Amino acid sequence: MKSAPVPPALRYHSRKGALARRLLARRGAVLARLPAQARDDLALVHETRSRTALLMADTAALHLVACARAASVLDGAMAEAGVLMGGSARLIAAAKGATPLHLFDVFETLQGRDASGTALGAHFGGVHGTLAAVENLLSPFAGVSLHPGIFPHSAAGLEGLRFSFVHLDLDLPEGTRAALEFFHPRLVPGGILLGDDYADPAVRVTFEEFFAEKTETLIALPWSQGMIVKR
Numbered sequence: 001m002k003s004a005p006v007p008p009a010l011r012y013h014s015r016k017g018a019l020a021r022r023l024l025a026r027r028g029a030v031l032a033r034l035p036a037q038a039r040d041d042l043a044l045v046h047e048t049r050s051r052t053a054l055l056m057a058d059t060a061a062l063h064l065v066a067c068a069r070a071a072s073v074l075d076g077a078m079a080e081a082g083v084l085m086g087g088s089a090r091l092i093a094a095a096k097g098a099t100p101l102h103l104f105d106v107f108e109t110l111q112g113r114d115a116s117g118t119a120l121g122a123h124f125g126g127v128h129g130t131l132a133a134v135e136n137l138l139s140p141f142a143g144v145s146l147h148p149g150i151f152p153h154s155a156a157g158l159e160g161l162r163f164s165f166v167h168l169d170l171d172l173p174e175g176t177r178a179a180l181e182f183f184h185p186r187l188v189p190g191g192i193l194l195g196d197d198y199a200d201p202a203v204r205v206t207f208e209e210f211f212a213e214k215t216e217t218l219i220a221l222p223w224s225q226g227m228i229v230k231r
């Protein structure tokens, strides 16, 4: 006898795929059915991976795109600190609409002239993006400004900006702390701050210490991102 068709709303919860879900869950992975918008976003993520390095899992990349799109209706610019070869910046650029996007990274200008430069050199070594390559990657998108140099020095002169969305991906706690201090007071109400490497204990503690004194709720996402929505 033919079994009755499963209604679309219940399809994900059907027994079909249950074994695959259980097997993946044992390995710490999830199987999720994506709606149409997220499928388009996943195609953008994969297209971006084919053009440049993107140092985040697909889940985190999808979340990044969703946040940038949600914030694109707010006043204020967007920013990313920690660009490397421009992978995550390209995702933000594709989702931001007409909003200006400010990108901060040392790029190839890294020099060990001061303590922060030495720490960066020790952590990243020869791994860096080049300004020209990132400019070229992002050239189809309007309103993108690159600020090469060590953050927060590279943000000098931009103190008057306000931000609707900020992505922090600096890897190191010192830079992350400096970026939280710069961006948090400049987020508009409802603005989103999303941090990568949240599973890294040093980065996580930096966020927790910073937000211990703040009114926002810190959300630890299951794919190694932490985020807040500005009050």
Ligand SMILES: C[S@@+](CC[C@H](N)C(=O)[O-])C[C@H]1O[C@@H](n2cnc3c(N)ncnc32)[C@H](O)[C@@H]1O
Pocket: 053, 054, 055, 056, 081, 082, 083, 084, 085, 086, 087, 088, 089, 104, 105, 106, 107, 116, 120, 124, 127, 128, 129, 149, 150, 151, 152, 169, 170, 171, 172, 175
């Ligand atoms: C993990 S990578 C960014 C990856 C990128 N967001 C992606 O997903 O493709 C971190 C970048 O942050 C940069 N960085 C770290 N600390 C910095 C600082 N204080 N100032 C400027 N750039 C910094 C490094 O040079 C490196 O390119």
